[in-house]
Amino acid sequence: MEPAEVEFLAEKELVTIVPNFSLDRIHLIGGDLGPFNPGLPVEVPVWLAINLKQRQKCRLIPPEWMDVGKLEEIRDQERKEDTFTPMPSPYYMELTKLLLNYASDNIPRADEIRTLVKDTWDTRMAKLRLSADSFVRQQEVHAKLDNLTLMEINTAGTFLTQALDHMYKLRTNLQPGESSHSQDF
Amino acid sequence: MSEAYFPVGPGLGMEENFLSLDDILMSQEKLPGRAESVLPRLAMLLGQGAGSAESIPEGSKLEIPLWLAKGLHDSKRRIISVELPKIFKEAWRTVFSADANVVDLHKMGPYYYGFGSQLLNFENPENPEIAQTILQTFIARFRRIMDSSQNAYNEDTSALVARLDELERALFQVGQKGLNDFQCWEKGQASQITASSLVQNYGKRKLTEVDG
Numbered sequence: 469m470e471p472a473e474v475e476f477l478a479e480k481e482l483v484t485i486v487p488n489f490s491l492d493r494i495h496l497i498g499g500d501l502g503p504f505n506p507g508l509p510v511e512v513p514v515w516l517a518i519n520l521k522q523r524q525k526c527r528l529i530p531p532e533w534m535d536v537g538k539l540e541e542i543r544d545q546e547r548k549e550d551t552f553t554p555m556p557s558p559y560y561m562e563l564t565k566l567l568l569n570y571a572s573d574n575i576p577r578a579d580e581i582r583t584l585v586k587d588t589w590d591t592r593m594a595k596l597r598l599s600a601d602s603f604v605r606q607q608e609v610h611a612k613l614d615n616l617t618l619m620e621i622n623t624a625g626t627f628l629t630q631a632l633d634h635m636y637k638l639r640t641n642l643q644p645g646e647s648s649h650s651q652d653f
Numbered sequence: 654m655s656e657a658y659f660p661v662g663p664g665l666g667m668e669e670n671f672l673s674l675d676d677i678l679m680s681q682e683k684l685p686g687r688a689e690s691v692l693p694r695l696a697m698l699l700g701q702g703a704g705s706a707e708s709i710p711e712g713s714k715l716e717i718p719l720w721l722a723k724g725l726h727d728s729k730r731r732i733i734s735v736e737l738p739k740i741f742k743e744a745w746r747t748v749f750s751a752d753a754n755v756v757d758l759h760k761m762g763p764y765y766y767g768f769g770s771q772l773l774n775f776e777n778p779e780n781p782e783i784a785q786t787i788l789q790t791f792i793a794r795f796r797r798i799m800d801s802s803q804n805a806y807n808e809d810t811s812a813l814v815a816r817l818d819e820l821e822r823a824l825f826q827v828g829q830k831g832l833n834d835f836q837c838w839e840k841g842q843a844s845q846i847t848a849s850s851l852v853q854n855y856g857k858r859k860l861t862e863v864d865g
Contacts (some may be wrong), residue, residue: 471838547803565839597803622834626801627828631795634766634820637666638791641770641784 469622477479477618479515486510514563520569528571534564535558538578539584546591552615561589561619566578592620600628604635657851663820666770675819679764680720680771684738688713688732719771721862737783740765746786753793754808758818765818766791794821802828806836 472611480498491504501512509529520526532555533539545553557563564585572578603611608653664670669680688709691853692699696707709715717733725732739745740761743846749756758765769787773780794817801813802825810829814822837843 470843472843475838475843482783500684531746593803597799600799604792604795607792619835620720623831624803626822626831627799629798630827632822634665634796635788638766638770638784638788640774641666642781642788 469618471619471622474530474619475562475566476558479518479566480513481557481559481563482511482565483514483531484509484529485517485520485562486502486529487526490527494568505549514566518566521571522539528574530567530575531557531563533560533593534567534575534581536584537589538583543584543588543591545615546588550595552592552595552613555617558617558621560585560617589620592616593624595625596620598618600624604631606640607635662823663767665767665820667773669767669771676767679767679819680723681718681719682762682764682768683716684713684722684735684772686717686722686733686735688715689734691787692732719768723774736760737772737777737779741769741772741779741783741786743779746782749786749790753790754797756790757816758794758814758821760852761818763819765819773802798825799828801825805830805858806832 486507486509487504488506489504490506493502498513501516502510504510515525519527521528530604533542538556543555564582567575568578568582575581585628597611599611599613616649660674661670661672663673663675663679669676684792688711692709692814694706696709699709701719704772715733717735722733722735726735764766766787769783773784777783798817798821801810805813811827814825816827
């Protein structure tokens with residue numbers, strides 16, 4: 469899966485906006501949205517929020533976890549624990565990128581938020597690599613990792629599955645089981 | 654799915670992939686061996702003589718490519734017998750088990766894992782140890798490949814890959830690709846339209862000059 473595909477899935481998440489136009493309730497295949505009244509907050513999917521923001525038809529309200537204090541707590545807890553801590557949103561990386569790129573004027577202290585999220589991401593990726601290394605070293609059969617987000621799995625996944633394929637084939641060398649393809653003339 | 658075509662990968666393990674270019678190159682590597690019976694008129698082919706009618710006497714030492722060794726190897730009609738190349742022998746095996754990270758696997762034959770797996774096809778009392786050594790080498794070097802491939806963004810990686818064999822290089826590429834894709838997405842380049850690499854080299858068509 470490419471990062472762009474993961475981002476596409478992330479755009480279904482709901483976020484609050486304050487529109488400056490009015491529109492009746494609209495009926496889409498995925499569900500109903502609206503009604504939109506100027507000045508009243510309404511919840512819409514991210515893809516619509518970004519689109520409206522680009523056309524200057526709304527103001528974005530950052531999600532409640534996108535705040536410096538809260539992200540600092542999350543980052544510190546991530547550094548303390550050996551396992552993965554639950555993240556405020558299963559798409560935190562994508563939402564951060566989208567909201568900070570398109571609506572940074574609506575988000576206070578955007579640069580600090582970006583740095584904090586990047587720190588948390590780096591810590592989690594390092595933990596993932598450590599876990600993968602111990603998995604390979606001990607030749608375990610399966611492992612369970614909680615609280616991983618799709619973007620992290622996607623970035624590290626292809627490498628890990630290919631390496632494990634190779635390891636599996638090398639392990640089957642150890643059993644010289646008769647898949648005999650020798651012919652006698 | 655942005656690749657233009659998918660090359661057939663090497664078939665690791667005791668089977669080779671017939672269509673894989675990596676496997677074809679790998680099976681060209683030479684094995685030391687001995688001729689068990691007289692090989693008439695083959696001296697020039699195997700690099701041992703100058704005349705086209707010379708034959709190889711019994712018991713002479715030969716360096717045979719793997720594909721030929723696999724074809725001629727048969728415990729009943731003893732045409733040739735193969736020995737282990739020196740990197741799979743006892744001395745080097747202890748080097749690998751001591752610290753596999755320092756070995757330059759590219760110099761040892763750029764297809765260490767593939768070649769080693771193919772060697773297990775010939776009956777040899779040391780086969781279990783060879784298989785174990787290959788596996789342990791891979792496990793020990795895995796960490797370094799993972800770290801270097803996932804952390805080297807936009808740098809010259811030739812120093813990092815110099816000591817890896819072909820299988821490890823392919824893994825390194827995959828890791829790099831994952832990293833590059835992520836960074837490119839984060840910069841926002843994933844949604845920019847760029848010309849496909851397949852057509853970038855086509856020159857623009859010019860109007861042909863017509864005389865007269």
